[in-house]
Amino acid sequence: MDFRDIDGPTRREMIGGAAALGAGAALVQPAALFAEAGSLADIRKAAEAGKEASIKRIRDWIALPSIAAEDRNMPEGAAYFAQLARDAGFSNVEVVPTDGHPGVFGTLDVGAPRTLGLYFMYDVKQYDPAEWSSPPLEGRLGEREGLGTVMLGRGSANHKGPEATFLAALHAIRAAGRKLPVNLVLICEGEEEIGSPHIHQLVTKPNVLAAFRKCDGVFMPTCLQDLEGGATIELGAKGIIELELVASGEKWGRGPKKDIHSSLKAIVDSPAWRLVQALQTLVTPDGNKPAIDGWFENVRLLTENEKKMIREGIKHTNEARMKENLGVPHWVDDLSLEDAMVRLMQDPTVNIEGLVAGYTGPGGKTILPGRAVAKLDFRLVPNQTRAEAVKKLRAHLDKRGFKDVEMNVSGGYDPTETDPNSRLIRAEIATYKKLGVRPNISVRLAGSWPGGSFTQPPVSQPVGRFGLGTGGNAHAPDEYLLIDSTNPKVAGIVDATMGYAEFLYTFASIK
Amino acid sequence: MDFRDIDGPTRREMIGGAAALGAGAALVQPAALFAEAGSLADIRKAAEAGKEASIKRIRDWIALPSIAAEDRNMPEGAAYFAQLARDAGFSNVEVVPTDGHPGVFGTLDVGAPRTLGLYFMYDVKQYDPAEWSSPPLEGRLGEREGLGTVMLGRGSANHKGPEATFLAALHAIRAAGRKLPVNLVLICEGEEEIGSPHIHQLVTKPNVLAAFRKCDGVFMPTCLQDLEGGATIELGAKGIIELELVASGEKWGRGPKKDIHSSLKAIVDSPAWRLVQALQTLVTPDGNKPAIDGWFENVRLLTENEKKMIREGIKHTNEARMKENLGVPHWVDDLSLEDAMVRLMQDPTVNIEGLVAGYTGPGGKTILPGRAVAKLDFRLVPNQTRAEAVKKLRAHLDKRGFKDVEMNVSGGYDPTETDPNSRLIRAEIATYKKLGVRPNISVRLAGSWPGGSFTQPPVSQPVGRFGLGTGGNAHAPDEYLLIDSTNPKVAGIVDATMGYAEFLYTFASIK
Known part of the structure; x- marks a missing residue:
C-alpha cells in the first residue's frame, strides 16, 4: 500500500x-x-x-x-x-x-x-x-x-x-x-x-x-x-489498517441529519464534537502512543539482537540531514536517533491521515455539520493482527459509548x-x-x-x-x-x- | 453574517x-x-x-x-x-x-x-x-x-x-x-x-x-x-467570533512542516492529534457546553420576563414539525421545547463549522499531515464581548500548553x-x-x-x-x-x- x-x-x-543516510563512500565499490x-x-x-x-x-x-x-x-x-x-x-x-x-x-x-x-x-x-x-x-x-x-x-x-x-x-x-x-x-x-x-x-x-x-x-x-x-x-514490515471513523446525526440518532445553521448548536448535538471526543480516547494526550484497550497485548518487543541490527544500521546515518529532509526538528519525546529508530521499528501507531467535516473551503461558514470523518491508519507490529486490531478498536469505542461512530475499514493487512x-x-x-x-x-x-x-x-x-x-x-x-x-x-x-x-x-x- | x-x-x-411555527390563522388578518x-x-x-x-x-x-x-x-x-x-x-x-x-x-x-x-x-x-x-x-x-x-x-x-x-x-x-x-x-x-x-x-x-x-x-x-x-x-442578537484554530509543525516546532509518510508517526509528533487534543478542552465531554476558562463570567442569564416572552413565542409552535424540518430527533440533553428555546436564546456556544487536515479525498492516503485546521464559531450572549472572548480563548489554550495553536480570527462582533x-x-x-x-x-x-x-x-x-x-x-x-x-x-x-x-x-x- x-x-x-x-x-x-x-x-x-x-x-x-x-x-x-550519510553512509561513508569508502564502504561502497x-x-x-x-x-x-x-x-x-x-x-x-x-x-x-x-x-x-x-x-x-x-x-x-x-x-x-x-x-x-x-x-x-x-x-x-x-x-x-x-x-x-x-x-x-x-x-x-x-x-x-x-x-x-x-x-x-x-x-x-x-x-x-x-x-x-x-x-x-x-x-x-x-x-x-x-x-x-x-x-x-x-x-x-x-x-x-x-x-x-x-x-x-x-x-x-x-x-x-x-x-x-x-x-x-x-x-x-x-x-x-x-x-x-x-x-x-x-x-x-x-x-x-x-x-x-x-x-x-x-x-x-x-x-x-x-x-x-x-x-x-x-x-x-x-x-x-x-x-x-x-x-x-x-x-x-509493519501491518496496517486504514479506516474512516464517521460520526453522523444519521447513525447517532442525535444531532442533525444534514448541515444546519450553526446558531442551533445551543440546542442540537454536534457529530463533529462527538468525533473529536471519540478520537481523543485513541491516543495518549501527547498524541504519540495508542491508548486503545488491550492494544499492546500481543506486541512483541524487539530483541536485543534486533536492536543491535538497528544500531548497526544507523552507524552512518546523518541525523541532522535526515531531520532536515523530513522537516522534523525533533523526534517524539526528544528521543535520540537510536531510541527513535527502535521506536520506529517496534511501536504500533495510530495516525490521523485526514479530517473532513462541514465546511472546508476558504474562510468560514456558519453551519453545524451533520457528519464528520477522520481518516486513520494504524500500523501494526508482530504479533498483532489486522482482525484483532479491528475488533479491539470497535470494543474500545463501544465501551466508551461510541457505538454509533462508524468504522469503515478500507484496507489493511497483518x-x-x-x-x-x-x-x-x-x-x-x-x-x-x-x-x-x-x-x-x-x-x-x-x-x-x-x-x-x-x-x-x-x-x-x-x-x-x-x-x-x-x-x-x-x-x-x-x-x-x-x-x-x-x-x-x-x-x-x-x-x-x-x-x-x-x-x-x-x-x-x-x- | x-x-x-x-x-x-x-x-x-x-x-x-x-x-x-404553526401559529393559528385566527390571529392573522x-x-x-x-x-x-x-x-x-x-x-x-x-x-x-x-x-x-x-x-x-x-x-x-x-x-x-x-x-x-x-x-x-x-x-x-x-x-x-x-x-x-x-x-x-x-x-x-x-x-x-x-x-x-x-x-x-x-x-x-x-x-x-x-x-x-x-x-x-x-x-x-x-x-x-x-x-x-x-x-x-x-x-x-x-x-x-x-x-x-x-x-x-x-x-x-x-x-x-x-x-x-x-x-x-x-x-x-x-x-x-x-x-x-x-x-x-x-x-x-x-x-x-x-x-x-x-x-x-x-x-x-x-x-x-x-x-x-x-x-x-x-x-x-x-x-x-x-x-x-x-x-x-x-x-x-447573539454576537459571534469566527476563527480557525490551526496546529502546524511549522509553528509548533515539533511534528513535520509538511505532509510526510504516515509510517513516521512512530517517531514524529502529529499536528492533527494536537488539534484534536486542543479542541476537546473547549467543550464539555458531550460537546454541548463551552468549557473555556471564565467563559460564563459575564454571561447574563435571561430574566423571568424574557423567559415569559419565550413561552409566549412558542405557544403555537409545532415542535414535531420543527424537529422534522431540521432533521433533529432530540434537543440537547433531551430538553423540552421551552427549555430548549431558553437555552437557544441564553447560552453561548462553541461550534465546529468544519475540520480540514491532510488527505480529504475518497478513501485514504498514508500521510502524517503537517497542518490541521478546525473552523469554529463561538456565539456570544450579553454581556460577553468579542474582545473578551478572543482573549479568554487564547488564555485557555496557552494555559494548557497550546501556545503554538494559532487562532486566526476572521470576523465577528459583540x-x-x-x-x-x-x-x-x-x-x-x-x-x-x-x-x-x-x-x-x-x-x-x-x-x-x-x-x-x-x-x-x-x-x-x-x-x-x-x-x-x-x-x-x-x-x-x-x-x-x-x-x-x-x-x-x-x-x-x-x-x-x-x-x-x-x-x-x-x-x-x-x-
Missing part, C-alpha cells in the same frame, strides 16, 4: 530502516562494478541491446493507469499486464477474478530445481496532472540533479518501472539464448493501492496456492538503492516477518554483495506491504523486496525512475536489469 | 425566536389588508406602477455579485450601490475606503424632525452554480409551492432584494410627489458575509458617526414574515441588545399591527448580525430589522425572494414596498 516514501531515495531509506560483476556478459549485452525496448515497455504501461480507488481501467490493466507476462515468457497466464478487481496469475516452469515466487501490482496511485511538471501518463525523460536521466510518470517507481525492469531481465536472458536458472510463479494484483482487500482470494485460489507452495520464497521487484549505493533488505536465514534473504544479501552494493539489513519496514499474505498460512513463504536502481515521489507529483545514472553508486536501468538477472542466478545456486 | 437561516421561512422563525391599510393610496399607486422597475433593480444588482471572501467585484459593487443610493434620492453619497473592502455612505436630509439610520450590505455569499436549479446571477422568476412567484438568485433574499425593495419605497414616495417623512442616514458595507471586520472603521469615520448620532435608531431592511403571516421582531421601548421597536410593532401582521417579539436572534456596531458607543443607537415579505435559502443554492404572493398571509414585493413606506410614516409620527 505504501512501502515507498513520498520523497525519493533519501527519505525512503529512513523509513525502510534508518540505514544508509564504484558503480563501474555493476558492469563487471558476475559471469553474465552475454546477458548484459542483451540487456544493453534491449534498453530502448525496456524504456518503451515502462512508458507504454504508464500510459494505461489502473486506479482501483477510481475503478479506472481495471479489467484493461489486468489484460495489459497478462500480455506483458506472456511476452516475457510466462505460460498459463490467466486473469483471476475476485470480489473486487482482478489479478493476474502465471508460471514460467523451466524444470529447474528451485522455484521463486513473484508479487507484482498493476495498479497505481491517484494523481492530479495540475501538480506535475511533466504529463503523468507520458513517461517523459528528464534530468535530476545528482542522479541522471529519469523517467517521470505515475507508476514509474511504484511499481511499473521496477516490475517492467524485472521482465526486461527475463527478455535479456532469453535473448542471450539462455534458459532461466529458476522456475517462476507470478501473481499480480490490482488493489495494492487500496490495501489489497482481495489478495487472500488471489493467493488461495487452488492452482495459485499450489504453485506458490512449491516456491522457496516470494519477492517483489523494487528499486531500493540510496544515493550512497547501499540497498535495504527488510526482514518484515505485519510480516521473514527469517534472515531463509534462502531468499541470503540470496538477496549475496547478490548485493556480489554487485558491490552494501546491504542494509533492516529489522522491518516501518511502512506496510501485503507481504503478510505470503508469509502466513496457507502460503507460508519467506518474502522480501529486492532491486537495484532508484526512484522517488511515489504517491506524489513527479514520480520518477532512474534510467541513466550519473551517480556512480546508483544503478541505471540496464544495471538494475542485470541486478535481477544476477539475483536469479544467485538464488538458483546458493546453498 | 448569518442572520438568515439556510432553509427558508419556517426554519428562520425557529432561529429567530421559536416564534411562529387577511393579506388583502396590506392594500387597505394606511392612508398612502397615492404611494401604493406609484409602487404598483414601479413594480417592473423594482424587479429589474433587484435583478440587475444580482448580476453583479460582490464576494468579499473571494475579493470579487468589491470596488465595482461599492460603486454600483452608490449609484443605486443616488438614484433613490440620497445625496453626498461617498465610497468609504477601509483597511478591507469599501463601504458606501449617504444621507437623505429632508429637514424632517426625525432621522432614521439604515444598515445595508452589498456583498453576497459564495455560490456554486452547479448546485442551483436556476443560474444564480440571472434572477429568473419561478413558482414556489404555497408562496407564489419568486425570484431565484444569489442575494435575492440576503440582502439585495429587501434592500432594493426599501429603495423602491423611496422611489414610490418621490413618484407620488411626496416628501419623505424622515431624514435618512445610510451605511452599506461589503464585508457582512465575512464577519464585518471593518465596520467599526466605517461607522466611526467622523462625518458618518456625526450623522448616525443624530438618528433615532438604525434598521436593516429584510423580509421577516413566516408562512402564517407573522413577523419576528428581535430585541437583539452581541446586541435593543430596548423594546425604543422608538424604533415601537414603530416596528405599530407598523406590523397596522398592516395586520402579528409581531412575534423575540428576546434575541440566536444567530448574529453586526447590529452591535450601532448599539455600542460611540454610535449608541437602538437597532432592529424590519420588513414584510419573505425569502429563503440564504447562503444556500436556489436562494429566493417572494415577488408575487399567492399566500394571503405573506406580502409580495409591492406590499413589502408599502410596508417600508408605512414604517417610515409610522416612525415619523409615533410618540
